[in-house]
Amino acid sequence: MSAENVKKFISFDALPGFLARAAEKNAVYVPRREGNAVVYRSFKAGDEAELGVRPTESCKHVVFPRGEELFSFAREADKEEPGKRRLVLTEASEPGAAVVFGALSCDARGFLAFDPVYNGSGTGGTAKDSYYLRRRNRTLIVVKACKNALNTCFCNWVGGGPASPQGADVLAVEAEQGLVLDILSGEGTAFTESLPAASEAQLAAAAAAVKAAEDSLPKAADVSAAPASLAALFSSAEFWNKESAHCLYCGACTYLCPTCYCFNITDESDGLTGVRLRSWDNCMSPLFTLEASGHNPRPNKADRLKNRVGHKFSYYPSLHSGRFSCCGCGRCIKSCPSSVDIRKIVLDAVKEAANV
């Protein structure tokens, strides 16, 4: 085993100090308990990271902020022509580096659904989203492997697992009162440089923990027919009305989703100055596709839920080598106020399409 592949260990006792030192250099985001929720917060010395309970939200906002300035504009007085104003556009400043410590494995995989859209490779164009890419490139992700599955977890349906290393710089597995760290990138190597190598016993305990976590997941359902099934059901209003009947069409599923990447662009202006803002948007909202003429191609919640499920399990895979834009984290199910279950919709679609 080469030196780079040596797994490291950090005890839970040493973790706060380690995070505090990291936070001196970069913004470090850790899951924190707040009220009944667990959210990613910027770590400050003395904070306690919540690594036991799965975060309510994903960490996508670290790379894809909920509201991000694209540029600012100002109409400045023109020195040469008094009384006239000159438009000045200023691009948003470069973000700093960041670390997410304690992301879930599904969250890290979520960025893999973003990447081909935002780097242009999956759309056939060369339009690269520099705002996303620079944050993505400067964000180090330490995944904390899950110890077991929740009722709503289905990462194994879509190619993931509780300790999947995909998308992670470091994979941390709980063992022997600490974390065994599998280093997966050069940035990960630098981040964990100060830590000691894991012992044989720690490695064995970590391997056993991963095995137990994987075993806790029920067998994956076969959703390989989903793209064709959903395409076949596009015009089945009855199917979609039924599946969407209890949906409230709020944006909770979308905004908690590690792979939902759609956004809005709005100008937020204060007279002579303002910003062009990119903010999260969601396809469950009727305003998402409402045209200025008043026409809306998706007027009903059934149309919109169909698009959401269709995008994840049919359209996106057809554009991106069969990959689903769903990482199986189950947050859309767990936090849905009306208990909509995307697994059920996909399975119902496969079943329904087989019958027609």
Added chain:
Amino acid sequence: MSIQDELKSAITAALPDVSCVVGWGAGPEPLRAAPLFIRGEADLEGFSAGFLSVNNPALYLPSLKGSKVGVVVKGCDARSVGQLAAETLIKREEVHVIGYPCRGVIDVDKVAAKLAGACETGEVAALREDGDDVLLNTPKGEVRLAKKDITADKCGRCAFPNAGNADVFVGERCAPVVTEDGYADIADFEARGLDELKAFWEQEMSRCIRCYACRNACPLCVCRDQCVAMSREPHWLSQGDGVRDKLFFQIIHAVHLSGRCTGCGECERACPLGIPVLKLKRALSRRVEKLFGYKAGGGDTPPLLTFLVEEPTIKERDWK
């Protein structure tokens, strides 16, 4: 006959005259039910009403307008039906209301607090009711919890457990938990100074992701599809991630609901980030009650709506 069977009979009896009956069925995990749209007897199989019947089925009624529908309601849900009818947002005669005595519903967050350290609620493999307790199968073994410890706060101040306006009521009416809502739940909150409250809300709203689950879970929110939270004309709110805009929306929502909110608490329950947004509505309800002697949900026209029942500029009847 058990309440479940009586309710199923009442639903079966209603089905020929309605396009569907909204009730509750199995949810995605043992602690959660899901709203169930019963269109035929085959759908009845999954029906169940009781401790897990958290969702307010009155929410769906305005979108089902135009044909007769049935709805199974708890006492608090019935207040929403009454309010919707009082505001002519639904036609009361288009709704067949089936009531039953409600003895409170689960608050999953309270279960989470009870299980903290042992496991997450998402790890509970099964729930079984045992009299006043529930038994949970968890990875750490069976856990017994008293229902009263994991019942929603609103149930602890419930004065209307039996749907007062039901067309059909099954089971024995149960005694209200309280006869008068004393607003004790917000007493501490209202005693705080403005600076303290501002700091409180800034902290709470900093978690808001602007998903508007609070708004869309509210049975009385009528203009969600034209909401000022997202509209450009008028452009009152920025789409930025700032606490100011987020709190501003909550205040707009609460003010729109003053004298209309029946306190069903769905806004707060729907919030995935656990922001206690019901407090704002409760604070206004207390004032309206004091000012006008009016309690929303009883079927009378709300005091703040008597000057104009229909706002000509709000397309309040078209949400889907």
Added chain:
Amino acid sequence: MSEQTGATAARPVYKAGTRNPYLPMPAKVIEVITETPTIKTFRVVLEDEQLMRDFTFEPGQVGQLSMFGVGESTFVINSPPTRKEYLQFSVMRAGENTTALHSLQAGDTVGVRAPLGNCFPYEKMKGKDIVFIGGGIGMAPLRTLLLFMLDNRKDYGKIRLLYGARSPQDMAFSSELPDWFGRRDLECTLTIDREAEGWQHKVGLIPNVLLEMNPDPNNCVAVTCGPPIMIKFTLQALEKLKFAPEQIYTTLEKRMKCGIGICGRCNIGDKYVCIDGPVFSMAELNAMPNEL
């Protein structure tokens, strides 16, 4: 990326490899033409002279016009790439941004992000007869291709234009119509929905006038754009005239934001109107989910 199914040109390359694709290019409005009570045409030049010199696009490509502080909306560049002294956009007043755009005067600054989207497959149309069928503001995208073809006249066969509007007052590009009528290499037919005083052209709905014109589908391509209801009946008329779906092209509108295939709102199934369109053949549209 799935294979292109129809005859549309390959996906455009937004020439933004080195540029921030969200940053508009400031442009000066040099002329405003009031076309109809609700349509204005804006001629703009990019303020950066080098960018203006280097700016290239294909007929049918679109651009986003920015009113800073209000927002952006998508419009076709309706001047042809063969005439480069300015870029022309025609804007129908409908929402917040178009209302703001209508306040522009010569000398004002707007932002331009362009070119975006695909274009009409003008190469494949070479040697063929062309029938343009435009309704109302739908004439704008046809104008760019029409003028491009007129500027490359020998490459194309017979060119016919059927342009309709509700009334004479609703007819955009009216100042150009005498010139189009004066050309011997263009057959021009105008129609309005209802009789109007002084109107010397056809009266009747576009699809009916089209049937009257009775264009021969043999070696012919139809290019149409207009309001949805007009498109619907025009397609039926073209079908009656025995035009195959592969011979019919149209250009779509959707609510768009990024214009570069990322923000996710203009999709129809797995196609994004901003990068796979806006130009589609009927054959392509028939293969897509029905969600217009």
